[in-house]
Each structure stands twice: as structure tokens, then as C-alpha cells.
Amino acid sequence: MYWILFISIALISWLVSYSLERKFKRYQQVLLPLTGHDIAVRMLRENGIDDVQVTCIPGQLTDHYNPATKTVNLSEAVYQGANIAAAAVAAHECGHALQHATAYAPLRMRSALVPVVAFASNWVMWILLIGMLVINTFPHLMLFGIILFAMTTLFSFITLPVEVNASQRAVAWLRSTGITDNHTTEMASDALRSAAYTYVVAALSSLATLIYYILIFLGGNRR
Numbered sequence: 001m002y003w004i005l006f007i008s009i010a011l012i013s014w015l016v017s018y019s020l021e022r023k024f025k026r027y028q029q030v031l032l033p034l035t036g037h038d039i040a041v042r043m044l045r046e047n048g049i050d051d052v053q054v055t056c057i058p059g060q061l062t063d064h065y066n067p068a069t070k071t072v073n074l075s076e077a078v079y080q081g082a083n084i085a086a087a088a089v090a091a092h093e094c095g096h097a098l099q100h101a102t103a104y105a106p107l108r109m110r111s112a113l114v115p116v117v118a119f120a121s122n123w124v125m126w127i128l129l130i131g132m133l134v135i136n137t138f139p140h141l142m143l144f145g146i147i148l149f150a151m152t153t154l155f156s157f158i159t160l161p162v163e164v165n166a167s168q169r170a171v172a173w174l175r176s177t178g179i180t181d182n183h184t185t186e187m188a189s190d191a192l193r194s195a196a197y198t199y200v201v202a203a204l205s206s207l208a209t210l211i212y213y214i215l216i217f218l219g220g221n222r223r
């Protein structure tokens, strides 16, 4: 019966990314006098952050803040775009820079898990696969894989408050500066809410997979 859950999650995940893409296309049509780059530079400066650089990177939806290099990395469409969608994303990434500057606790917890998650992303599938094969002789390997996988699940859940908080900071700042009015603030917040749903689906999907492995482990161990 578990496959029904996985198919549902895949379907929901597809719907969420489809709706996100449509919303971004729509809000890219609502023009602003400032580009994503201008907005990022201004938001950082007005919040007293002068050691973070704003750079342009290739790709679509590749926008992110890198705490290691202190850079707000914006994709070309956001960096050069002068519209609501670009403004929302640029301000959201600066929201992460603000979290970093103010030592926002969930971001610190998330950063602490990064090395574990980096290790897990390379090895966890192999460990679980081999663990399943040797479950009767050496169950500890699968147990180790499950603990490792649980860390990645925890990571995807800690990501949720970090993302929501960055969006709240973004929307509040855009509104306070008058860059967006009541109408366009709602658009920015709608675009960011859509983006947050992708993280919710990813976290739930990770949790479902974790439970699935735990059930296999309990079943295999009983034999």
C-alpha cells in the first residue's frame, strides 16, 4: 500500500512545481523600476550589512545565499529582472543574509547539519541498499543508514522555518520601503508562499521514505 503514498507525493510535488512556475511567469510580467540586483544591494545596505556581495549565477531557480562566502547568488533572470518575481526572490535571499548576520537559531542548526547531509547525500543510498541485503547477518548497517537518513529528514524540516522566516523578512522589507504597494506585496508574498510549498513537499516526502525504511528494517529484523 506504501506505493500509493509515494505516487501521491510525486503527483503533489509535480503540481506544486507546476504552479510555482506558472506564478513566477505571471509575476514576471508585473514590472518594477528596480532589478533584483538593485533590490538585493539596497536591502543589505539598509539593514546595515556591508560584507555581503551580490553576484549573478547561471541557471534557473538557482538563487541562494552562501553563508561560507557571504554572497547572495542570484540567477540571471532575477539579477537582471525588474519585476515582482525577481524582487521577491532577491529580497528572500537577502532575508537569509539577515538571518546569518543576526545568528537566527534555526539557520545555525541547519548549517551545523550541512556536513552530515553532504556525507549522507553521497553514501546513504548505498548503505541502505547493502544494509537491506545483509539485514539478517549484520542489521547494524541498515540501522546506521536509517539514522543517517533521519538526519537528512531533520535537515529538510529545519529548512521550513528558515525559508518561511526569510520570506517574511523579504515581504516586510519590500512593503516598508514602498517598493511594493498593497497589491504587489500580496503578489510577492504569494510567489514566495508557492516556493515554500516545494520545501514542505520535500520534507514530507523525506519523512515518508524514512518511515518506509524503518518498516523494512523492523520487518527484516523479525525474520
Ligand SMILES: [Zn+2]
Binding pocket: 092, 093, 096, 162, 163, 166
Ligand atoms: Zn531560501
